[in-house]
Amino acid sequence: MRKAINYFIIITITISSVFAGEVKGRVKYVGKPPKAKRLRMDADPVCAASHKEAAKAESFIVDANGNLANVIVYLEGVSYSGKAPTKPATLDQAGCVYSPHVVGLQAGQPLKILNSDATMHNIHGLPKVNREFNFGMPKSLKEKTVTFNKAESVFVVKCDVHPWMKSYAQVFDHPYFAVTSTDGSFSIKDVPDGTYKAVAWQEKFNKRTLSQNVTVKDGNATLNFTFERPKKK
Numbered sequence: 207m208r209k210a211i212n213y214f215i216i217i218t219i220t221i222s223s224v225f226a227g228e229v230k231g232r233v234k235y236v237g238k239p240p241k242a243k244r245l246r247m248d249a250d251p252v253c254a255a256s257h258k259e260a261a262k263a264e265s266f267i268v269d270a271n272g273n274l275a276n277v278i279v280y281l282e283g284v285s286y287s288g289k290a291p292t293k294p295a296t297l298d299q300a301g302c303v304y305s306p307h308v309v310g311l312q313a314g315q316p317l318k319i320l321n322s323d324a325t326m327h328n329i330h331g332l333p334k335v336n337r338e339f340n341f342g343m344p345k346s347l348k349e350k351t352v353t354f355n356k357a358e359s360v361f362v363v364k365c366d367v368h369p370w371m372k373s374y375a376q377v378f379d380h381p382y383f384a385v386t387s388t389d390g391s392f393s394i395k396d397v398p399d400g401t402y403k404a405v406a407w408q409e410k411f412n413k414r415t416l417s418q419n420v421t422v423k424d425g426n427a428t429l430n431f432t433f434e435r436p437k438k439k
């Protein structure tokens with residue numbers, strides 16, 4: 207009997223390695239922020255009436271603590287072979303401004319464009335790698351979907367009816383990107399272990415992106431960026 211038990215030694219091997227992690231952090235701005243311009247919507251009474259207080263430009267949203275919103279943070283060189291999500295990214299035209307102001311999505315992922323306003327918009331996307339799109343959305347047309355086939359760096363999406371309406375989109379061939387919230391925070395999940403170049407883009411800084419390396423190993427990695435007011439030349 208004892209011999210039999212010896213044969214029944216159960217060896218439990220627990221493999222608990224973590225091969226992916228979350229990259230999270232915050233984007234800050236140091237310096238005197240530019241004053242947000244008032245958006246003059248008088249040309250379209252429907253737009254003007256949709257704001258109790260005058261709408262402000264969203265090109266630079268920074269709070270009292272220097273937290274910077276609408277910054278695209280992304281990783282470069284992460285190998286990814288998964289499919290694009292079928293769940294669409296959304297771009298709403300609401301109160302004659304775009305919501306969100308900055309959108310990131312994957313190539314092949316649908317972008318659902320909504321018109322929540324009782325007025326006519328003409329949405330005009332200006333990608334260079336992907337196909338340009340340009341169509342009217344009368345108040346009766348509440349939804350339309352576009353897709354981008356290829357990854358492309360950030361481009362403008364604007365309205366040809368309302369000149370103040372402007373937003374930005376970037377298309378990725380992987381899911382390792384995020385756009386900062388109004389508290390400057392972001393989170394990029396399920397990043398495979400490795401060291402990658404991380405990039406931060408903000409529209410006022412445009413081509414002057416920030417970059418640094420981030421290493422993901424056995425769990426979370428912290429990544430923070432600070433934009434500084436450019437010195438006058």
Ligand SMILES: [Cu+2]
Binds near residue numbers: 302328365368
């Ligand atoms: Cu419009």
